[in-house]
Amino acid sequence: MSEAERVPPGVDPTTPSPARIYDYVLGGTHNFAVDRAAAERIGAQTPDLQDAAWVNRSFHQRAARWLAAERGISQFIDLGSGLPVPGNTHDVVQAVEPRARVLYVDIDAMVRAYAAELLADDGTTAVITADLRDPDSVLGDPELRGLIDFSQPAALLVTAVLQFVSDEADPWGLIERYVSMLAPGSYLVLSHVTYEGLPPSLVQTGRDVYARTAGGIYPRSRADVERFFTGLEIVPPYEGAEPAVTHIGLWGAEDPDMADSDGSRWWFGAVARRP
């Protein structure tokens, strides 16, 4: 998007937003100068920013495709879905199961503005603008209720989102609440930015950059991320691996050594089944 870009209603182009920063790093066009400057401040410290973003996006896509292809999941709730990118969730899962339904949820007005790019035109997708910290609103939304059948297994995708939710908002309790709505045999796909193993100066720059966004950022430890999977059955991330929360580049990897890139080490995550 150029500087002659239009500013959709409800969007503040002078304050960076997580959705637009991520869009820029992935090579998207739904961002403003303030978002690009934010991303470049982090990028000035590390060559791994783009790799980290793509590692996360590919984990999201691989896990969603696997659930559709290998576990027969045909309904997906994509919480904190982000702006349209090549390979949106419905593109990926409908390539496997054309009748799969995808409900996108995001707090960002920019996502609402470009929702049409996300939507398939056959009624199999919907986008709602909501704050995941308000599960009553999300779960009671008529669009969600019209698309998702909670008596059947579904997948809850929460990738690269919960680092924007503070401890005070109890992200663990929120995930427990969402998962409790899902039928047995449903899945949680979750990734989360960490600080463990990363240079403290880089982590601090990230905190400084995101402090200028509406909500800040809260990188967490592996143990913190493991808590999201309490009571769930973690899927082994690759053949021969133990079922465990790992760096997400490893998930579904044919060659775990190759997949263990520096960008992968920004994240912990897993795919897990609700028994």
Ligand SMILES: C[S@@+](CC[C@H](N)C(=O)[O-])C[C@H]1O[C@@H](n2cnc3c(N)ncnc32)[C@H](O)[C@@H]1O
């Ligand atoms: C880094 S992007 C990740 C997008 C996508 N899930 C992925 O992994 O490729 C984080 C997204 O979470 C959204 N988000 C952050 N806090 C949220 C909240 N409280 N409720 C809903 N969405 C939120 C942001 O607007 C942004 O689009």
